[in-house]
Amino acid sequence: MKIYLPLDSAAVALGADEIAHALHAHAKAKGVDLTIIRNGSRGMVWLEPLAEVETPTGRMAFGPMALADVPALFGDLAAHPKALGLTDDLPWMKAQTRLTFARVGVIDPLSLADYRAHGGLKGLERALGMAQADMVAEVTNSGLRGRGGAGFPTGIKWKTVSEAKADRKYIVCNADEGDSATFADRMLMEGDPFTLIEGMAIAGLACGATKGFVYIRSEYPVAIEVMQKAVEIARAEGVLGAKVMGKGPAFDMEIRVGAGAYVCGEETSLLNSLEGKRGVVRAKPPLPALQGFMGKPTVVNNVISLASVPVIFEKGAAHYKDFGLGRSRGTIPLQIAGNVKYGGLYEIAFGLTLGEIVDKIGGGTASGRPVKAVQVGGPLGAYFPRALFDTPFGYEEFAGKDGLIGHAGLTVFDDTADMLGMARFAMEFCAIESCGKCTPCRIGAVRGVETLDRLGRGDASALPILTDLCNTMKAGSLCALGGFTPYPVMSALTHFPDDFSTQKEAAE
Amino acid sequence: MLDSVEVTSRVGEILTAHKGMEGSLLPILHAIQAEFGHVPQAALPIIAQDLNLSKAEVHGVMSFYHDFRENPAGKHVLKLCRAEACKSMGADRVAAHAQKALGIEWHETTTDGRVTLEPVFCLGLCACAPSALVDGKLVGRVDEAKLDSIIGGLK
């Protein structure tokens, strides 16, 4: 008997390890020969721990599994109380376009054979037969833009590094994923680490870089472990090393662990941290593409940007580019989180409206109360009211509504949310996480908390101060930590003025 | 108290293991903290000398990052997520409950040295919020009852 049970952090946080123990114990007692594959998550977090039993007709899903549901998995499967049917037939799975996440939840994350059997390494094989300029052009033609938040065209970044002359160049993968509501990087690294390795190897070939680093936040112990093992396997199997795939130039990788600083997700701060320094932001220029890690030309890309590269090389730039909307090409792994009925990861072409995502896919709130606000793009993203639910999911479309898609995380809030409190939290978070290098961010955020506290006490004279402060932070901060904190603050104020009403105290 | 001879020799071994690594200070600090539960003061001059940095520089790096401790934590470390997705599911309420149950604020340790309470900003468990990290074990959908049983289990 073969059962798939995720090693994914969310599944583990909901009891997957305990279920695995119980399954083994039960199988032993019954004399059943059981193999448990700890796979990635299918992304349906509300169904985790989700067990899948391999059957002649396909993988049958059962979830959310409780310990009491274990014995019945050894009986009549169709009659199991948590039976959901074939995984591939579940509406959540069927409606997605899984390009980057095609293998996540499907394969054994640490089996290179399984990876190959599901199309893995085809992109890298193809890249090995291409000239550097053609590889860069392939990425440019795919329309891929950085998934870390800024949306910068990946091909253009690679071109700069590829054309730079230096004795050493680096590929740095940004796996700091500090934004609340985001977990796509984590799920990809836990569920299909070889895809990231393959993407980084292609980046190395295209740019003439021989060394790659993955900077993973320390809050992701499972991802760190899986990535470390995967790199060792890839090296042992000759995918990485002195000759990529036994025939190409050299490329090797190292996993590095962050130390609990949100700002280290900012690329220059990340580079300082990798160099063993304080994670303070560097002024740009020089661009990291020209003077990055140790002053050498460096590609810094998000996990999802790099993990989307193999499928672009496997299926061709045009295939990827055909999906999407406007200047947002390809697919985006939406991370639907917070107070939501069906939370998880959903990969789909750009272009769905916010309302479709929250109400249809997410099913509204977990609490059953009305949706009040959705924060899109993490702690530096704007709060959207229902009135803006017709906004299509795309970089320019969200920017046009004074928001951003960031790393594509969405946090749903019900009508009990206190938006002044959330605005205050945005400032507080910025104050805690500021690297301290620039004044608008370091001091502005502290003033922001004080000003919002005054508003909370009913002091209307604080309003213009808050607006001024936000403008200063926006215009004067060195990076988007201070520069974008005004997004959540001002959007809360603009769209939910009642929560800031200075009449509130008096009326109560 | 840590024996300074022991610190010196273990730190020396860790430094040797990281020789030749580009930008090795964070991996070194992580390894030292994994060994001692915190980064002992006595380790700083040894690291500084080995990496050709000043002690102030090493201290500056260490103090920049939330993860590194100058002093040992309690026997158990309970981290509760304070970020937005967890807030949308009642993280503030759960945190207040934890503070009351333990009689401590953020970053404090119970007087018996049993539990240190710390905030964390996102564990990537935002679709099963609120979340917690209990001595390195991930927990999702934490409510007051679950928290009570977690705290009760920290002996």
Ligand SMILES: Cc1cc2nc3c(=O)[nH]c(=O)nc-3n(C[C@H](O)[C@H](O)[C@H](O)COP(=O)(O)O)c2cc1C
């Ligand atoms: C405060 C702050 C935090 C950031 N955090 C992350 C992060 O966790 N992951 C990430 O990929 N990019 C993050 N970024 C964006 C990076 O600076 C950079 O744009 C990105 O890594 C580039 O990769 P991409 O082009 O593939 O998106 C952050 C930016 C700022 C200002």
Ligand code: FES
């Ligand atoms: S916001 Fe709490 S786990 Fe992500």
